Amino acid sequence: MKVYSKAELNNYNLSLTYDDISLIPTEVSPLKSRSEASTKRNFMGVDLGIPVVSSPMDTVSGLRMCSELQGMGAMGVLNRFDTSLGDFVTRGEEFPEIIAVSVSLHNDDNVLDRLKDRVKVVCIDTANANNIWVLKRCEEIKRKYNLKVMIGNIAHGGTLKDLVNAGADSVRIGIGGGSVCTTSVQTGIGIGQVSSLLNVYYAREKDNLNIELIADGGIKSSGDVAKAIALGADAVMLGRMLAGTKETPGEVIKYNDQLWKKYRGSASFGVKMKSEFIEGEETMVPYKGPVQNVINGIYDGLRSAMSYMSCSTLDELKAKDTFAVLSNSSYLERLPKK
Secondary structure, eight states: OBOOOOHHHHHSOOOOGGGEEOOOSSOOOOOOGGGGGOOOOOEEEEESOEEEEEEOTTTTTHHHHHHHHHHEEEEEEEEOOOHHHHHHHHHHHOOOOOEEEESSHHHHHHHHHHHHHTOOEEEEEESSSSSSHHHHHHHHHHHHHHOEEEEEEEEEGGGGGHHHTTTOSEEOOOOSSTBOHHHHHHHHOOOOOOOHHHHHHHHHHHHTTOOOEEEEEEOOHHHHHHHHHHHHHHHEEEEEETTBEEETOOOOOOEEEEEEEEOOOOOOOOHOOSOOOOOOEEEEEEEOOOOHHHHHHHHHHHHHHHHHTEEEEEEHHHEEEEEEEEEEHHHHTTTTOO
């Protein structure tokens, strides 16, 4: 069996995603247990206890979710349809400190004018960062508010230097990989998440660019989080893994004697509600209870991966360079059997 480096995976003849690869421990670990591994990371000037960022979707990242994630050491990005913070400011009331908010390309200056002293990060929430108007919006926010700017999404590193020149501090990587995203089906755009992440990672390394990388889409488990970090991501963005928890916006629905909550893509009909091109779906996901259960599972799984890989810090995990490419049978063999 061949042991692949990141560079070799980047030059692989097929597009790869998380299910196509695995990490390979190749040395004796000095860690006595996973409790000795630290998942702390400074991301976009914010000290995090775990490199998890919530997707700014209206069925995932409301004010309650963002506040809860922040209390657990993660980063919540308030979705751009939520008016809670602006309403608090207008009424002169206090509200939970929120690190990051998302905005559209247009008509959000009134929001930023009111929140500029209360947030640290602005996410320009678009599907395609390879657009001159996204770059102009990034330049405008940096010039007018001097806040950290998260931009996205891209699937390839060809335009990374343009994003950096526009002032982007981080970039969301992945087009079409989200579980309720239909972009690839509708447009034919996008490649596997592993290949996207590696291509952007090496574009950053080649030109020594100062921008942080967010693996956005396709992450289904704590193992995928570990793979994304080892492949070069500075943080991961989660949608479906957080969907269905108590803190997500929306009511719990009982159907067929089971509890559910809504989950939909940002370009779904439920969000747009008008005659626009739809690149997302709406579905129901099982109710999961408190989001703390999900974050704790990611935290434990990531630290376990680090102990296997002989890593006490995330930087050490990112430096690992031993991967396997799995056949379909090899992947299926690794799944739990009922």
